[in-house]
Amino acid sequence: MKNIVTGTDMKKVDSYTINTIGIPSLVLMERAALSVAEIVCKNQLKDKKILVVAGVGNNGADGVAICRILHLKGYNTELYILGDISKASTEFKQQLSIAHNIGINIVGDYNDADVIIDSIFGVGLSRNVEGVYKDVILKINKGRNFVYSVDIPSGVSADTGKICGVAVKANCTVTFGSYKIGTVLYPGAEYCGQVVVADIGFPQEAYEQIEEQVKTATLEDFNFIPPRPNYSNKGTYGKILIIAGSKDISGAAVLCAEAAFRVGAGLVRVFTAEQNRQIIQRLLPEAMVNTYDVHHFNMKSLEACLKWCDVVAIGPGIGTGVIQKNMIEKVLEYNLPTVIDADGINNISEDERLKKKLHKNVVITPHLGEMSRFLNIPVEEIASNLIKYGREVNYKYNINCILKDARTVITTEQETFVNLSGNSGMATAGSGDVLTGIVAALIGIGVEFNNATVLAPYIHGLAGDKAMEYVSKTSMMATDIIEGIKILFKGMR
């Protein structure tokens, strides 16, 4: 797991590192500046003209130090300072004094260059960007230069990813210590270009001072998956019940069940409408199929399935109505690890009685529309504050939530995560059904419930990224993501 921090929390990390651990501010700053300079040197030839645009806070101080390092390496650099120097931070004044002593060329106007280093505002951005700052940022964005942003593109809120009026559109952002929320959540993430996290020496202890930590999964988290011993059988790897599909929808069940198999589930049983039996058996002969008749629904057959399984996923393509609500009620009575997706969520949203039956072994996987219905809050409001509303589900209902979007936010009882894998090719029908199958299968194969909730979107995204090895984002379909799961695990163990 890696930390993702708000700007406010990053200041706490800075301050703890400087004041409690005792690493001097200028030491951190030198490492920060060196990390940016190193990346610039690696990618830019010496004949390139580099303009450093610096504010007068510590982000600007980083910029002045970067300008000095590049100048000493023989680059043609200029420094343009934006803001009132009499109000500059101590570190800025120190850096500027060094720059003067070394003979850095300081210019009075913004002029174009091959490379721009944007160090106007970092995590200290505190209000909307206006006036001369706005004008310069617009000029940077109009130019054809290669833009590096220091810590975060100036104008992006490090706390939320919102654009404070206007923001620099960078080609590359070198962010210090850890991802900032503003570099991972949209729209800010779109302004960053490639994001490089530079280790400048903040100790993990400093991150532990943060009260509400946000993290992201990393490859190390595959260790949550238990090994597959030789002495095992299909029963070892979970009995997964998937309640999906309806008279007119069969694909959802197939995608969900196949994804579960590809993540390693031992046994998968689909409970679906009678009309789907043949097609599912033909498309996925490995799955067991039990069916119901909408006109004579028999709860006993669902109960038998629930008694059989270790984990249940309900919702993809089931439709909404009385039968569906009764099925959900029955599922919730069994207190099993339960994944609720799509129409599963929509049915619950319509029925306060079902909401009351949600229990702590439930994870819901809503997209923004489903989340909007579930919380009765407009989509735009949820989109602008994914973490807040993800957490709200947890506080209100004591269930886990995978809030799916271009950046999926995961909230468990204790923790909050943002998933960083995946790509826009995954915005395709059935992609969410694949995710549902992955969550259920991970629980089935023995991954602890909270860990499965976090790992599933990560695996789903990595599978989408793997799918790009043979299909473009444009052509990607949900079946390609399943193909991607195969490639992913082939490369893993």
Ligand SMILES: NC(=O)C1=CN([C@@H]2O[C@H](COP(=O)(O)OP(=O)(O)OC[C@H]3O[C@@H](n4cnc5c(N)ncnc54)[C@H](OP(=O)(O)O)[C@@H]3O)[C@@H](O)[C@H]2O)[C@@H](O)CC1
């Ligand atoms: N040792 C450390 O601490 C380390 C810190 N590091 C670096 O420091 C950065 C944080 O520095 P920071 O806290 O000084 O804030 P910063 O981002 O420079 O912004 C404050 C300045 O911007 C101004 N300002 C803000 N909003 C504005 C607006 N809308 N419009 C106009 N002005 C506005 C504000 O002005 P004021 O509000 O005072 O009028 C003030 O001048 C961090 O991102 C990283 O790069 C690294 O080197 C690692 C070690």
Ligand SMILES: Nc1ncnc2c1ncn2[C@@H]1O[C@H](COP(=O)(O)OP(=O)(O)O)[C@@H](O)[C@H]1O
């Ligand atoms: N731009 C994107 N980048 C990364 N992942 C995306 C993007 N758009 C959608 N996704 C992922 O694709 C899946 C879509 O799920 P969902 O909307 O439920 O699809 P469906 O209902 O058709 O199965 C989610 O896991 C979501 O996070």
Ligand SMILES: [K+]
């Ligand atoms: K910046």
